[in-house]
Amino acid sequence: AQKITQTQPGMFVQEKEAVTLDCTYDTSDPSYGLFWYKQPSSGEMIFLIYQGSYDQQNATEGRYSLNFQKARKSANLVISASQLGDSAMYFCAMREKGTGTASKLTFGTGTRLQVTL
């Protein structure tokens, strides 16, 4: 089974509108972290937001918020007031605590967001 699933290969949103990018995950580890990264056409990976499995509140960072629904194992990214510069690939990733050294990130396949005028 996929550990991280992003079902939307591509999304369009109009400038100034909000958009939700979906992410579901699969883990039996009670301690894990969820991350969202942005990858613009230039190729670098830009960290956006982090949610810990024990965090009581949904994470927010400026125009980014994470809709964390633990029971449903979903961690959707919400971008408010979209800007043209938000056009990029967006990756959801998970890190499980595991035993010992399991600190690697597992990535989804990404969602390509296009912001239009």
Next chain:
Amino acid sequence: NAGVMQNPRHLVRRRGQEARLRCSPMKGHSHVYWYRQLPEEGLKFMVYLQKENIIDESGMPKERFSAEFPKEGPSILRIQQVVRGDSAAYFCASSPRQGASYEQYFGPGTRLTVT
């Protein structure tokens, strides 16, 4: 505080040559991760190293690939006898500690093209 440095940014190799990719983690970070991104795909974990130790290489291909993180100097990902399928973006990330909550800071990546 400089970010994660990777060089070269672009590397072209002919089939059969060796590729060496370098990664200097952020200052104070002793944990280094290498990921590979094939075209139109997400990043896939390759190897996790601490200084002078390979901690987890479960994502490394069994042959031709090796990684090291010496006591002094950058981490090196080495690919021997490259093939066309090795063409990809290789990202290095570093973190100050191990654990689920510690963010990994990514370098800009090295784009390897095998001709």
